[in-house]
Amino acid sequence: MKSTYLTNLLLLVVAVLLVWLMTESQIADSAYITDKIQAAQVNQITILRRDQQSIHLQRDQQWRLSQPVNVRANQTRINLLLSLLQQPVHQQIPVTQTTDLAEFGLQQPELSLVFNEYHFAFGDTEPLSEYRYILHDQQIYLVNDDISPLLGASASSFVDNRLLDPASKITALHLPELQNQKVQQQYAALSIIQQNDSWHSTPQNYPQDKLLALLQNWQQAYAMQVVILSNAETIARDEQEVTIKLTDNTQRNFVVSHSEEGLTLTDHQQQLQYLFPATIIPALFSINE
Incomplete structure (x- = not known):
């Protein structure tokens, strides 16, 4: 009986010691x-x-x-x-x-x-x-x-991969004429302007929901990669540009370059180049009829 008691006491001491060691280890690691x-x-x-x-x-x-x-x-x-x-x-x-x-x-x-x-x-x-x-x-x-x-x-x-600051909203969007080289599809030039709490587009005036969907695509555009440009890189005069005016009274200008591999939007003022997959081109340059 005494031997069993001593064995149980020893086991209890060992258990308490193990718990203490584990606690100390957790404290050290924390x-x-x-x-x-x-x-x-x-x-x-x-x-x-x-x-x-x-x-x-x-x-x-x-x-x-x-x-x-x-x-x-x-x-x-x-x-x-x-x-x-x-x-x-x-x-x-x-x-x-x-x-x-x-x-x-x-x-x-x-x-x-x-x-x-x-x-x-x-x-x-x-x-x-x-x-x-x-x-x-x-x-x-x-x-x-x-x-x-x-x-x-x-x-x-x-660099933030988002094309636009989510805190500032679009007030005007001007898109250039764009041709999809892979399927020879043409995207017409389009301007969207907010007037009196509603949106108007030219040369064709589309329904509000269509315009809002296109604007939302630009507002939420998220690049796969962003590259910082050197000061030496300049804009060629014949390059097409997207112009976006924002509620913080700023304006972003993006030079457009595209192919079947991808879409590149370059902001030379901020020295940033945003790279997107080619699949995003219709969402940014056409109205979903």
């Missing part, structure tokens, strides 16, 4: 890389790349890419960057005078991320776990890394 700043407090993000141009993002009413161009930023990419602040820390190593930063790939980091004034340098990955060594505030943290590929990507990756 610690974040910093508690000094939350994602909602970040209003400036800088991506430093040793062999590439830096990327700057800034939040006012919305996130914008401020360098190398000043355009709306891709909110999904911003959220991915900010997710670093919520990554659990799997190991923490204090940096001392004897710490060899080169051992962690942190002597001359290839990539660094700055949230406001808080700096995070990205080093190598730990071979077994493939977690990333990140240096911050004299501590090396081992965390799961989903964002370093994005840090090394081009600035174009951070």
Whole structure:
């Protein structure tokens, strides 16, 4: 009887010890890389790349890419960057005078991320776990890394894929004559203007629902890819343009280029080129009869 009692007591102690160890492990894994700043407090993000141009993002009413161009930023990419602040820390190593930063790939980091004034340098990955060594505030943290590929990507990756700002609505749309080269289909030039809370089109006046459907297609257009252009690229005089006037008193002009492979809309003022599949051409350049 005494032996059974001792065995049960020992099992109870072991069980309590295992629960304690599991709890401590969960607590350690739940610690974040910093508690000094939350994602909602970040209003400036800088991506430093040793062999590439830096990327700057800034939040006012919305996130914008401020360098190398000043355009709306891709909110999904911003959220991915900010997710670093919520990554659990799997190991923490204090940096001392004897710490060899080169051992962690942190002597001359290839990539660094700055949230406001808080700096995070990205080093190598730990071979077994493939977690990333990140240096911050004299501590090396081992965390799961989903964002370093994005840090090394081009600035174009951070541009909003939406053609138009959803906060600003179309007040006028002017489409050029367009020919579909694959099937020799012609899309006639069309102008749509809002007057007295209704829409009117020329040279042919279509029903309101048809015009609204076409306008909605432009309002919600989402590019497969956006490319930042160089300053050297210019507009040829014979190129066709789409003109869109918006409720914020701005105007967007897009040079149209298309083939059976795709549609390209180029805004030279903002130095952006939007790439779409060819299948979207009828939705943007014709009225659904």
